[in-house]
Amino acid sequence: MSRGPRAKLERHDWGDDETGCSILHVDMDAxxxxxxxxxxxxxxxxxxxxxxxxxxxxxxxxxxxxxxxxxxxxxxxxxxxxxxxxxxxxxxxSAYREVSRSVMAAVGEITALVEQVSVDEAFLDVSGARRRLGPPTVIAAGLRRRVQAEHGITCSVGVASTKLVAKLASTHAKPDGMLLIPAAASVPFLRALPVGALWGVGERTEQVLAGWGIRTVAELADADLVMIQAALGRVAGAHLHDLSWGRDPRPVQVARTEKSIGAETTFDRDRYDRGAVEGTVLRLADRCAGRLRQQGLVARTVTVKVRTSDFATLTRSRTLHAPTDVAREVYLVARELVAGVDLGGLPVRLVGVRAENLEQRSTAVVQPTLEDAVDTRQGAQRRAEAALDLVRDRFGVNSIALGSTGPRSTTNGADVELS
Missing domain, CATH: 3.40.1170.60 (MutS, DNA mismatch repair protein, domain I)
Structure with a gap:
């Protein structure tokens, strides 16, 4: 469930006109x-x-x-x-993924225009389904009944003319409800909200806007655009000002492109032992590489996150000379990055590994080095890891683990401090 800010809304004069309200946001309740x-x-x-x-x-x-x-x-x-x-x-x-797959399959029977944004929420564009299934609210009600009947759980649905308003509507409909925001009521609906309800307004942005006397969407909408851009930057300021007036042209995107794939672990107790941290980095790198292969992707950048016992979080990143989906390559770079983090003598609370700058493996352009041309180890390693994937598919992700690897990486590139 979204924890976005809500407002007490006066909806008696909104009406029930569904014209142009073809966007649904479906959000499973808790x-x-x-x-x-x-x-x-x-x-x-x-x-x-x-x-x-x-x-x-x-x-x-x-x-x-x-x-x-x-x-x-x-x-x-x-x-x-x-x-x-x-x-x-x-x-x-595994249980959550199974229910999610079933719910999303039901959503896909309504329309092909589905943008799944997480395991428990999705946007739908039902403009092409209205003749077959009826008005958007009828479609939403039917989906809610089906989810309840098949899985015994509830979902809330927002119906609106834009993705922004549909998502906010589903938040206000929770739990187990449905809320239609007619196109003509989008701006009045938005103006009743605190500014933190808008996409892109996090805690820091909210504080910056408050410093300029802006605490509600209405105040943001009525503010001078030049002043907002001075506070937030030209692009971000213009974007938020547009949202405050309900201007959100973003369509439902059927295929979401993964921007990164990562995994992290919080230790049961803070770890001084670098060996234990490296062992965890190996498992996380293996998990990231497995997900890359599963989705047919390769990564050009490896990033690590280390959180110390005082909750300070440090990240380091390195761009590879060639994209990869091989766990050994991801691990060797991640291990060196973690080793280069100055912990200030503190133990490690959390460590994470992330693969970034993703490309489809089938279309990735790889410029091999001379070392690559004479060294077939990477190909053999990838085949071995693909065999591990088959074992895990059959017997579970924890049935077999990647063993330790060589002492150092052969990748090039400068480390970049991200935080």
Whole structure:
């Protein structure tokens, strides 16, 4: 569920005109927690948190837990402090993916114009489905009934003329509701919201705007554009000003291009042992490379994230001389990047590996070096890792692990400090 700001809305004069409102935003309600409650109906009505151990974060919480201030991305320590009576359930990613696939398949039967933005939410453009299935609100109601009947969970749907307003509408419809914002009511709807509700307005941007006396979307819309651009920059200022007036021409994008693929781990206790950290980096690199191969992608950049015990987060990045989907190459670069991070004598709390600057493997342009031409190890390593993929597909992701690798990487490129 979105935790975006809401407002008390006066909707009595909005009407029910669906003309031009072909965009639906479907958002599953407390998705992970809802899936767990289907399997454990005895927990219904009780505060339930889905999350990791004491050092993990909250992945989802029932509305009973949210009443105590628990929300996604909160640390488990803080969540337990706020709601000590909550039942904590470890996550079951395979179960969530299975339900997600089924729900998205149902969405795909409505229209081919589907943009899945996460495991539990998607945009639909139903302009071409109206003659066959009826008005957008009828389509939304039918989808909500089907999800409830087939999976025992609920979803909320926003119906509007743009993606921005549809997403905000689904947030206001939660839980288990539907909200239509007629095209003519888009601007009045937006003006009633705090400025933090708009896409792209994070905590820092909100603080900057507050410094200029702007706290609501109405104040942003009425402000001088030149002043907004002075505060936020020319492009960002113009974009947010357009959003405040409901101008959002972005279409539903059927194919979302992965911008990066990453994985990270929070240790059960802070680690001084560099060997333990390197072992985790190897597993994370293996996971990233497996996902690259699964999606037919290669990466030109490897980035690592290291968080120390004082919660300071450092990232380092390196661009490779050739794109890769080989775990050994990702790991060797990531290991060197982690080794180069100045920890200030502090232990490591979290480490992450991310593959960036992605391209389709089939179309990636690779300029081989002389070393590549005479060294066939990379090809052999890739074949070996592809064999591991088959074993994992058959017996599970944890059935086999990549072994340790050589002492150093052969990639080129300068390290770039990102934060």
């Amino acid at each position: 998705f992970f927690a809802s899936v767990e409650l289907v399997r454990r109906p005895d927990l219904r009505g009780r505060p339930v948190i889905v999350g990791g151990g004491e050092r993990g974060v909250v992945l989802a919480a029932t509305y009973e837990a949210r009443a105590f201030g628990v929300h996604s991305a909160m640390s488990m320590v803080a969540a337990r402090r706020r709601c000590p009576q909550a039942v904590v359930i470890p996550p079951d990613p």
